[in-house]
Amino acid sequence: MDIEELADLIAQHGKAIYGFCWKLAGNPVDADDLYQETFLRAVEGRHTLDKTRNPKAYLIAIAVGLHRNHRRKLAWRQKIAPVSRLADQDESQPWAISPHTPEDAALSREQQALLLHAAHQLKDKLRLPLYMYYTAELSVEEIASALRIPQGTVKSRLHKARQLLRKAMEVGSGT
Amino acid sequence: MKEDEQWERQLRAVLANDYEPDEKLNKHLIDRMRERKQMKPLRKKRWSAALVTASMLLILSVSAYAATQLYTAPQIAENAGDRLLAEAFASDDALRLEESVVSGDYRFTLHGLVTGAGISDLSQGSEKGYPDRTYAIVSIAKADGSMMPNPRDIEPAEYQESFFVSPLIQGVKPWQANIVTMNGSYTEQVIDGVIYRIIDCDQIEMFADRGAVMAVSSGGPFYSNDAFHYDEATGVVEARSDYSGAAALFDLPLDPSKADPAQAEAYLNELLQPSAEQTGDDEASELPVVVETLRAQLHTAQPIEGIIPESVAEVTYDEKGNIHYSYEDYTAIIPLDELFEEGQTGYSLRYSVSGSDEGYTALLFHRDAQGVITGRIAKLGLE
Numbered sequence: 001m002d003i004e005e006l007a008d009l010i011a012q013h014g015k016a017i018y019g020f021c022w023k024l025a026g027n028p029v030d031a032d033d034l035y036q037e038t039f040l041r042a043v044e045g046r047h048t049l050d051k052t053r054n055p056k057a058y059l060i061a062i063a064v065g066l067h068r069n070h071r072r073k074l075a076w077r078q079k080i081a082p083v084s085r086l087a088d089q090d091e092s093q094p095w096a097i098s099p100h101t102p103e104d105a106a107l108s109r110e111q112q113a114l115l116l117h118a119a120h121q122l123k124d125k126l127r128l129p130l131y132m133y134y135t136a137e138l139s140v141e142e143i144a145s146a147l148r149i150p151q152g153t154v155k156s157r158l159h160k161a162r163q164l165l166r167k168a169m170e171v172g173s174g175t
Numbered sequence: 176m177k178e179d180e181q182w183e184r185q186l187r188a189v190l191a192n193d194y195e196p197d198e199k200l201n202k203h204l205i206d207r208m209r210e211r212k213q214m215k216p217l218r219k220k221r222w223s224a225a226l227v228t229a230s231m232l233l234i235l236s237v238s239a240y241a242a243t244q245l246y247t248a249p250q251i252a253e254n255a256g257d258r259l260l261a262e263a264f265a266s267d268d269a270l271r272l273e274e275s276v277v278s279g280d281y282r283f284t285l286h287g288l289v290t291g292a293g294i295s296d297l298s299q300g301s302e303k304g305y306p307d308r309t310y311a312i313v314s315i316a317k318a319d320g321s322m323m324p325n326p327r328d329i330e331p332a333e334y335q336e337s338f339f340v341s342p343l344i345q346g347v348k349p350w351q352a353n354i355v356t357m358n359g360s361y362t363e364q365v366i367d368g369v370i371y372r373i374i375d376c377d378q379i380e381m382f383a384d385r386g387a388v389m390a391v392s393s394g395g396p397f398y399s400n401d402a403f404h405y406d407e408a409t410g411v412v413e414a415r416s417d418y419s420g421a422a423a424l425f426d427l428p429l430d431p432s433k434a435d436p437a438q439a440e441a442y443l444n445e446l447l448q449p450s451a452e453q454t455g456d457d458e459a460s461e462l463p464v465v466v467e468t469l470r471a472q473l474h475t476a477q478p479i480e481g482i483i484p485e486s487v488a489e490v491t492y493d494e495k496g497n498i499h500y501s502y503e504d505y506t507a508i509i510p511l512d513e514l515f516e517e518g519q520t521g522y523s524l525r526y527s528v529s530g531s532d533e534g535y536t537a538l539l540f541h542r543d544a545q546g547v548i549t550g551r552i553a554k555l556g557l558e
Contacts, residue, residue: 003209010201019192035196036204043208112189119190125503134190148501166182 006043013056020060020136024067024127026120038063060136061146064128111169118168119161126161129154247273248287248312251371255362256296260310260373263294270428276391277318278414279421283391286312286371288427290378307378313340313391315370322368337396340372342379342427343403345386346410351447353390353398381439383429388412394420395527419513465535465555466528473522479539479553486552490540498540500550505538507550514540514548528555 017038022031041062119130132143140158144151196204246254248271252261263269269289276283292306315338317323340361341354354361359376379387390412392402402422405412414422472479486502493499498514500507507527514523523540535555542548 003205006208007205010196010204014201015195016192018196019194022194023190023192031194032196032200035200036207039204040207115185115189131190134187135192137192147503148506149503150501162182162186165186 006039009042009055009059010039013059016056016136017059017063020131021063023120023131023135024063034063034066037066041066054142056136057138057142057146060132060138060142064132064146067128068124115165115169118165121168122161122164126157126164129157130161133158245273245284245286245314245316245369246366246371247271248289251286251312251314251364251366252373254366254371255364255373257373258296259293260289260295263289263291263310264312272425272428274425276423276425278391278423279393280318281393281421282316282318283421283423283425284314284316285389285391285425286314288312288389290380290433295375307380308375309342309378309380310373310375311340311342311389313372313374313389315372315391316368323365323370325365336393338370338372339390339392339394339396339398339402340374341390341398342376343388343390343398343412343424344379344382345388345412347382347385347443348407349390349403349405349412350398350400352443355397356446377442379427380429380433381435381442383431384434384436385410385439387427387429389425389427390414390422391425392418392420392422469526469528469537469553469555470524473524473526473539476521479522479537481554483552483554487549488551490548490550498548498550500538500540502550502552505550505552507538509540511548515542520544 014035018031018035021034021038022028025031025034038059042059119127122130128147129143132138132146133140138146140151140154143154147154248264248269249261252258252264264271264287266289268291269287271287272285273287274285288309288311290307290309292308295308295310315323341359342357343349344352353359354374354376357376357379359374361372361374363370363372365371390398390403392399392414394402402415402418402420403412403424404415412424414424469479471477483502486505488500488502490498490500492511493508496511498507498509498511509525514525520542523542525540527538529536529538537553537555539551539553540548541551
């Protein structure tokens with residue numbers, strides 16, 4: 001794969017990969033590092049990056065591997081960043097104040113911050129499939145393949161993550 | 176149901192990706208990619224994370240003949256981007272061997288060996304104060320002339336044979352003194368379907384009066400008693416003729432005048448009787464304890480503690496009869512007959528141990544009286 005093809009790959013999937021890295025790292029500095037290292041690993045990598053075979057899922061799998069390998073060393077500044085980023089959020093961002101349906105309006109900015117924070121506190125076992133599903137928009141099948149676990153396990157982890165987040169929201173909002 | 180749907184929508188809205196890399200970041204990334212593309216993609220590998228013990232397949236049709244159509248040691252080092260090492264291998268100090276042995280499915284070739292301080296661009300002296308390093312190059316080719324797969328070209332989950340390549344010292348237990356314990360590392364490249372491995376470790380010329388061999392085996396990256404036999408009475412190590420994988424030994428014609436018995440003795444004392452400080456952070460020194468404990472438990476059919484309940488799962492089989500097992504990061508694809516003898520129940524005596532910051536884990540297989548085989552992961556404690 002030459003540089004031009006890789007540049008195309010960045011153009012096609014850069015946003016999804018970066019968003020996933022951001023969620024995982026919780027701060028821009030580590031997100032930048034993880035994002036760059038993911039593509040660099042793909043370039044130098046041990047395995048062929050075949051554009052016809054779901055490069056997004058492949059790149060996400062690399063990011064997950066890097067995250068797991070370096071989670072201790074990188075000292076993610078995870079507890080503060082998501083909330084502070086939310087506070088800085090431009091209010092023109094659609095998700096921040098413009099929910100898709102009236103029902104979604106039930107989540108205030110504080111609740112959204114609480115939800116992001118709760119998601120970030122989940123163990124990797126639940127957090128990784130959660131972000132892969134909702135942020136990177138991978139299918140259950142793609143997640144199972146990337147994490148090398150059965151699809152049923154992915155589904156059960158997603159279910160567990162949803163339950164824990166809902167519980168965190170209930171506790172956080174005093175309901 | 177409506178509540179669940181609303182919750183799902185809320186999750187999608189809040190967890191959706193709303194960040195993107197800025198242009199500068201992408202430009203910087205492309206520049207870095209361009210730089211790396213121009214570099215040789217070799218990375219040193221060290222042993223600190225995983226240990227695999229093995230039993231295995233077929234054996235040995237040993238024949239030795241001169242290597243042909245293979246690159247020489249200086250060429251391999253040059254290709255690896257290590258000019259200093261290429262010069263060292265081309266110097267009069269280097270042993271140019273170019274000897275081959277066919278064992279099992281592979282042809283192993285020892286190309287050369289050289290010892291010195293600062294003779295590699297990738298040089299990093301031993302942390303234990305031995306600046307001199309020994310470098311050797313071994314190639315691994317398919318005996319039938321087919322191509323060895325390049326790790327770049329295969330999927331992560333695909334099975335890839337791994338090899339142990341290490342000098343061994345005559346008269347010293349090979350599981351105690353090998354490339355893993357002697358601060359070793361290696362880099363590897365695949366050229367024209369042949370793996371070329373450059374290994375380095377603390378210098379071995381000091382052992383020239385004792386004698387040394389270069390051991391190569393398939394079936395895992397660590398020394399295996401299944402592949403080699405060490406006679407404690409004579410101090411001689413031999414490749415096992417009943418090993419099911421490939422195993423070979425090359426004599427190393429070290430210059431006896433370079434032997435340094437006093438230094439060798441001091442080195443071995445340090446290696447074999449590590450200080451309390453070293454045992455605290457030297458994973459390699461912990462591994463044999465972990466493995467020996469587990470091995471003893473398995474051989475005496477003691478219960479294995481620390482099994483992760485969720486990891487216990489019945490294995491599946493592919494059309495080749497291989498067993499498949501996976502749990503989180505663990506994946507195993509193994510022929511059934513390598514795990515269990517006919518009629519054998521209980522735990523397989525084949526297992527793998529791996530380590531991380533959180534401790535050591537073993538991948539085990541168990542067959543019950545009904546013949547159902549399950550894989551499982553056990554967290555191992557250190558005695």
